[in-house]
Amino acid sequence: MREAAFVKQNKNKWLKFENELQNYKTIAPEIISALYLEITDDLSYAKTFYSGSNTVAYLNQIASSAHQKIYSNKKESGNAFYNFYVKDFPLFFYKHQRQLLLSFLIFSTFVIVGIFSAASDGTFVRAILGDGYVNMTLENISNNDPMAVYKKMGQIDMFLGITINNIKVSLMAYTLGIIGGLGTALVLMQNAIMLGSFQYFFYQNGLLWESARTIWIHGTIEISVIIVAGCAGLVLGKAILFPGTYTRLTSFIAGIKNGLKIVMSTIPFFIIAGFLEGFVTRITEMPDWLAILIITISLITILFYYVYYPIYLYKKQQPNAAEKLH
Structure with missing residues (x-):
């Protein structure tokens, strides 16, 4: 045109x-x-x-x-917490779906790299996960309790430790976006390769299903919001590399604020993931149907909040906006 x-x-x-x-x-x-x-x-x-x-x-x-x-x-009118998580953030996040998709693609690609590397090199898993963890897991497997690692720490200590660590990873993925998004890509790569090699290790020992149905009870939310945190870092990186008609400083400041909003949205989900890992994942004897139900609900919740709901809110506002303008 x-x-x-x-x-x-x-x-x-x-x-x-x-x-x-x-x-x-x-x-x-x-x-x-x-x-x-x-x-x-x-x-x-x-x-x-x-x-x-x-x-x-x-x-x-x-x-x-x-x-x-x-x-x-x-x-702000009403409850600021409610307004942010239910109204403001989802509508705001609509504009960052491309960065979310890119973060997902980066993560998925390096999961495949981790699987391929573990399959090609017998020493790769030990190099990534460490000899201590591999030896402990092999011992747990020999004791017919391959997921025993989730039972060794106290529930509250595990919940707090995992939650704080995940939030640190989220903040790192976001702040390293300042290097034009390359630092964010590196954080995603490290976590994805670890996940890929981790799952292949259990597959190699004939325990893929046992590991998946246990680990993904908390991992569905945990991994998903790490990808969302990666999106925050990519938003920051894009603001630095492509300021458009704004000055680079103005664009940089906007990128910091926008990325921080995205990181803030992940905190409740990291708390939920920490709770699941500390209190639920350790119940390795739970029936398969219950584990699958928890995993399914977790996945639907993430997809709804970060993908469907922002699009829904945006489209919902369009008729109202059109009426107001015309």
């Missing part, structure tokens, strides 16, 4: 949106948020096809003004 046609098609919408911003306090926050997403989508399109034009500068000015009013000046 030619720039003139693009401007003609959207000009009235942009002008009305500017007018709405003048009275934003009298309009429902979700309506303003939806309008803001429309403007940023138009800005993204303009930057792609009309880079450096007056249209880009104009839309950038509107988007910046809207961002300040929505995220800096508005007063």
Whole structure:
């Protein structure tokens, strides 16, 4: 589409949106948020096809003004915790689905690398997991209790230790995004290779199902939110490498804030994963159907919150935004 046609098609919408911003306090926050997403989508399109034009500068000015009013000046009503996790964050996260997909693809690729490496080199598993862990697990297998490692530590100590460690990994995946996302990719790679070699080790010993139905009770949420934390780091890395029409400093600051929001969203899930690992995974004698049920519910919850719900909220706001603009 030619720039003139693009401007003609959207000009009235942009002008009305500017007018709405003048009275934003009298309009429902979700309506303003939806309008803001429309403007940023138009800005993204303009930057792609009309880079450096007056249209880009104009839309950038509107988007910046809207961002300040929505995220800096508005007063939160009701429960801030509820608003963040149920309303604000999911709608905000809609814009970062590509980084989430990229994080997932990086992680999945290196899981396969871990499996292939463990299958190709008999010493690889020991190099990754350590001789101590491998020898302990082999001893547990010989004692007919291959998952005994989850029973050796006290429940509360294990819950707290695992939760804190997972949050540290999450923060590391996020903060290392400052290296253009390369540090984040490295954290994802390390954890993915470890997971791949870990699962192959149990497969090699004829215990793939036994390990999977036990480990993934907590691992479904734990691994999923590590991938989400990787998304936060990639968001930060993208803000540094591709500032668009913003100054690199402005884009960098926005990237820090956006990535931090994503990391904050993972904390409740890491607590749940820690609880499952500390109190539930150790029950290795539970029936298969119960383990499968817990794993299934965990997976559906993650996919709902980070994939389906953001898309649902975004699409839900579009008719309301359209009515308001027209």
